[in-house]
Amino acid sequence: xxGVNLWRKLLAAGALLLLWEGAVALSSDAVLISSxxxxxxxxxxNFALIARASVETSRNAFWGxxxxxxxxxxxxATMLVLPRSERFLLxxxxxxxxxxxxxxxxxxxxxxxxxxxxxxxxxxxAVYYTTLLALLVGLRAVSQNxxxxxxxYGRGPLATLMRVRARASLPYLFVGLQISAPAxxxxxxxxxxxxxxxxxxxxxxxxxxxxxTDATWSLALLSAAIxxxxxxxxxxxGRRAVGYAPEILLSAPRQDADQTWWRSLGQTxxxxxxxxAVWQLTMDAFDLNRFFAKRPGDVWGFLIVAENRDTxxxxxxxxxxxxxxxxxxxxxxGAGLAALLxxxxxxxxxxxxxxxxxxxxxxxxxxxxxxxxFGRGLAGTTVVVAVMIFFPTxxxxxxxxxxxxxxxxxLFRSYGAGRFVFLCKAQIPAxxxxxxxxxxxxxxxxxxxxxxxxxxxxxxGVGVLMATTSSTSNYNMLxxxxxxxxxxxxxxxxxxxxxxxxxxxxxASEQLT
Amino acid sequence: xxxxxxxCDAVTKSFGATQAVSEFSATLKxxxxxxxxxxxxxxxxxxxxxxxxxETPERGEVLVGDEAPDAVARRGALAMSFQDPSxxxxxxxxxxxxLGAELARKPADQVDxxxxxxxxxxxxxxxxxxxxxxxxxxxxxARSLISKPEVLLLDEPFGAVDAITRRRLNVDLPPLxxxxxxxxxxxxxxxxxALLLSDRVIVLSSRPASVVADxxxxxxxxxxxxxxxTPAVQDHARALxxxxxxx
Numbered sequence: 001x002x003g004v005n006l007w008r009k010l011l012a013a014g015a016l017l018l019l020w021e022g023a024v025a026l027s028s029d030a031v032l033i034s035s036x037x038x039x040x041x042x043x044x045x046n047f048a049l050i051a052r053a054s055v056e057t058s059r060n061a062f063w064g065x066x067x068x069x070x071x072x073x074x075x076x077a078t079m080l081v082l083p084r085s086e087r088f089l090l091x092x093x094x095x096x097x098x099x100x101x102x103x104x105x106x107x108x109x110x111x112x113x114x115x116x117x118x119x120x121x122x123x124x125x126a127v128y129y130t131t132l133l134a135l136l137v138g139l140r141a142v143s144q145n146x147x148x149x150x151x152x153y154g155r156g157p158l159a160t161l162m163r164v165r166a167r168a169s170l171p172y173l174f175v176g177l178q179i180s181a182p183a184x185x186x187x188x189x190x191x192x193x194x195x196x197x198x199x200x201x202x203x204x205x206x207x208x209x210x211x212x213t214d215a216t217w218s219l220a221l222l223s224a225a226i227x228x229x230x231x232x233x234x235x236x237x238g239r240r241a242v243g244y245a246p247e248i249l250l251s252a253p254r255q256d257a258d259q260t261w262w263r264s265l266g267q268t269x270x271x272x273x274x275x276x277a278v279w280q281l282t283m284d285a286f287d288l289n290r291f292f293a294k295r296p297g298d299v300w301g302f303l304i305v306a307e308n309r310d311t312x313x314x315x316x317x318x319x320x321x322x323x324x325x326x327x328x329x330x331x332x333x334g335a336g337l338a339a340l341l342x343x344x345x346x347x348x349x350x351x352x353x354x355x356x357x358x359x360x361x362x363x364x365x366x367x368x369x370x371x372x373x374f375g376r377g378l379a380g381t382t383v384v385v386a387v388m389i390f391f392p393t394x395x396x397x398x399x400x401x402x403x404x405x406x407x408x409x410x411l412f413r414s415y416g417a418g419r420f421v422f423l424c425k426a427q428i429p430a431x432x433x434x435x436x437x438x439x440x441x442x443x444x445x446x447x448x449x450x451x452x453x454x455x456x457x458x459x460x461g462v463g464v465l466m467a468t469t470s471s472t473s474n475y476n477m478l479x480x481x482x483x484x485x486x487x488x489x490x491x492x493x494x495x496x497x498x499x500x501x502x503x504x505x506x507x508a509s510e511q512l513t
Numbered sequence: 514x515x516x517x518x519x520x521c522d523a524v525t526k527s528f529g530a531t532q533a534v535s536e537f538s539a540t541l542k543x544x545x546x547x548x549x550x551x552x553x554x555x556x557x558x559x560x561x562x563x564x565x566x567x568e569t570p571e572r573g574e575v576l577v578g579d580e581a582p583d584a585v586a587r588r589g590a591l592a593m594s595f596q597d598p599s600x601x602x603x604x605x606x607x608x609x610x611x612l613g614a615e616l617a618r619k620p621a622d623q624v625d626x627x628x629x630x631x632x633x634x635x636x637x638x639x640x641x642x643x644x645x646x647x648x649x650x651x652x653x654x655a656r657s658l659i660s661k662p663e664v665l666l667l668d669e670p671f672g673a674v675d676a677i678t679r680r681r682l683n684v685d686l687p688p689l690x691x692x693x694x695x696x697x698x699x700x701x702x703x704x705x706x707a708l709l710l711s712d713r714v715i716v717l718s719s720r721p722a723s724v725v726a727d728x729x730x731x732x733x734x735x736x737x738x739x740x741x742x743t744p745a746v747q748d749h750a751r752a753l754x755x756x757x758x759x760x
Contacts, residue, residue: 145599152565153616153660154587163616167603242603 033373034217042214043222050203050222057188057199058226060116064123065184069177071124072131080139080161090136091271097129098489100448101187102455102463103482105194106470110292119191119199126187130441131176138172139165174238181230189223193455194470208371208456220369294479302476312465312480316488319461322378323450326385331442333386334393335435342401342427343419367449371457381453388449389442393435400434401427436500443493447485516543516663516696517578517585519564524573525721526559533559535721536573541713546687546697548707548714550757556722557700558596561666564698565593577664585664589617592662594670598653600641607637610655617660627655630685632678646673651682658689665690667699671706683709684737704753708746709736716756726756 017036024035034042043050075093079086101122108118142165150160192201200223207215276296283293290298303309341347367384374380401423412422454463462481469477519541526534533556541547549557562568563575566582577585585591592613600609607624614621628637631651641649650673657665671679687710690697701707707714708730716726728749740746 143597143599145595145597146601148562148565148567148595149593149599150616151567151583152586152591152593152666153589153613154583154585154591155616159616164601167601170603 034214038214039218039221042218046215050200050218053198053200053203054222054226057119057185057192057201057223060119060191060199061123061184061188061230063116063120064125064187065127065180067120068124068127068184069131069180072128072135072176073173075128075132076135076139079136080165087267088271088274090132091267092275093129093132094493095271095275095486095490096125098444098447098493099125099482099486100444100451100489101126101190102194102448102451103466103485105191106466106478107482108191109195109470110475111288114197116196118194119188119196119201122191123184123187126183126190127180130179130183131173134172134176134179135169138169141172142168171238171242174234174242178231178234178238181234182227185223185227185230190452193452205456217369292473292475294475298476299479299483303480308477308480312462312477312484315460315462315465315481316484319447319450319454319463320488322381322454322461323385323446325378326382326450327389327442327446329382330386330389330446331393331435331439334390334438335397335431338394338397338401338431339423339428341398342423367453367456371453376457376459380457381450384453385446385449388445389438392445393438393442396434396438397431400431432504436496436504440493440496440500443496444489447489447492451485516694517580518543519664519696519698520574520576521560521564522574522576524560524563524570524575526556526563526568526570527721532721534563534570535723537722537724538573539715539724539727541696541698543696544691544694545712546690546699546710548699548701548711549717550701550704550707550714550753551717551722551725552719552757553702555717555719557717558668560717560722561593561668561698561700564664565591565666589619589660590663591666592617592657592660592664593666594650594654594657594668596669596672598641598646598649598673600649600652600656602641605638605640606633606644606652609641609652610659613656613659617662619660621659623659627659630689631655631682647675647678650674651678654682654686658686661693662695665695665697667697667701669700669702672702679706680738687736704750704757705741707753708749709740714749714753716753725759726752728752728756 021035021037024033024038075089079089104125105118105122108121112118112121142160146164146168147160150156150164155163188199189201189204192199193205196202200219204216204219204223206212207219280295280297282288283295294302303312341351370384370387371380374383412426450461451463451466454461455467456463462485466478466481469475469481521537521539521541524534524537525532537560539547549560551557559568563570564577564582566586575582577591582591600606601612604612607628610624610627611621625637628634631654633648633651633655636644636648641652644652650670654667654670657667657670671682674682683706697710699707699710701710711730714726714728714730715724716728717723718725730746730749741750
């Protein structure tokens, strides 16, 4: 049976390749699309070069994967042991995560100098937050009864952590690790975009700038294939090690009942002050050169000059204007398709594996192709941002729709309610937490996508401002861009989170703890 | 093994604005089985949880022998079976049962025997997800028995178990804890179950829980299904029902 299945799959793949080849041969746009034979040709001609670059990028991604996930484990354990630190640490982790990688890249480059430091750090930065969130959910995915059970035998928090929480969080950890694998690869590639000597990112940048279609296609597909291999391998390992998948991955932010607006404001200010202090102190502690390692004071001094501020604000407005349509399109398409697929369950069974697999592709590695296809204007940017957000949203919403308990479904069926009524009255409310969780996570993703496209291709916005300032050594502007992006991302994230709380208070109050 | 008396002295407990238990006093004798019956949500489980040390009374005191409940828990001399079986999903049935001994720091030498006793032979290596609700609950009861506790607290232990198995367990399990001299406190909705298992039945009023009736079950004869048909026990049953109905 397996043999027959395999043959069928091979046949389908072969047919697909032939179709592709034929379509390219017939189309007049040979400049934009490469055929499988072109790609095979390019890969075999440049085999040694590409193999070296792949090993280099994979190695950087691997180290970043290790460091980032280790950091996530340490952070989550700290938050569990010291619950009071959680709110603060989580906000800090979010703020760092919100800085688009393409913005931290040039900064890390000037701090580290030549070498693989920035790539590895970016890979780590790309993974730690998702693993941290998954772990925090996992460590709490413990029923109160299990904790009572431990207490009935006179066992305390430590025994609970070791015997119950650690084991219960294992499937969540593996999901985090699995999503990390392509993310780490993405981080390493972005590190290479921002000024490395070797690696697939460097080759991609060169191919893009030189308008080499075959090279761009080959490198994008190869990067995607490597990232998906990592995703698949960790998924297999997780299934072997754990044997079952976790129930709920994305959850609404925790909020204390006594939280008032002035306390939130106070906490926000405290976090901002801490970030500024950490920034200043790291620079001083390592005695970094003031020429490229700007302090908060330098950025402030730079930005109070109206001319500088206007340049930055104009670029930011451009970037946000490009990001917003893609963000909204990606979210609504993802949620809409999830709802459509649930109405036709057969279709969903066929598409879910694709959606899960495509979620694994670091979309940024295919951004060059999308820009080739859709142009360097608003359309191209919108498509890249939308595609970046679409797949995670689709998968999360499909999982959310399936959260509706079977008994509720039976109840609706017993009244003869149709699929559409069931969708609107039971499934969509059940989906909302997952939808908003992905809407929050999509904020940094959208900014990353838009700045990367700007850096690579469009020549507009903050992305390109950073690219030019890092090459002209205008480090004041570079640091200002990074600070502004982090601020904007955090503010947008907070906005989505506030909207989420307002809506979930009505539809899913039990999810707000 | 000498089991302790359980002394509840004017115990009061509220959750927010609702008072769950008000001035509950009783001495539950060592080696006896006491059933707490009463309407849903009347605070029986809260009393049980205070005896387990899971809740602290805001007034009054619970003593197990001369110790506080959490001290008994730390000795591994307490075990509880919850309404929800709360099995660990990554452990097999036998490993879940053995957990009771591990946590109490006692030898896990009776796993197979207990699996047979609760009727789970052949399921020792199954994960909880593969079991029915009633089977999970039976595994949880076995887990509470394996550490040979001095104090055994059963919160609706057979709620999800099917009627036939429930009747069998009601007859088969008590000899085990009677032989060990365990002090047992049982929360149940079933008057028949309370009579079959207990030496004493305390009927509680609706929230806040306080004692409405206190009946000693002193009918002679073996505690099997025929026991319920003896005139003395039927008198008890009538008395219990009228207490529950507030007459």
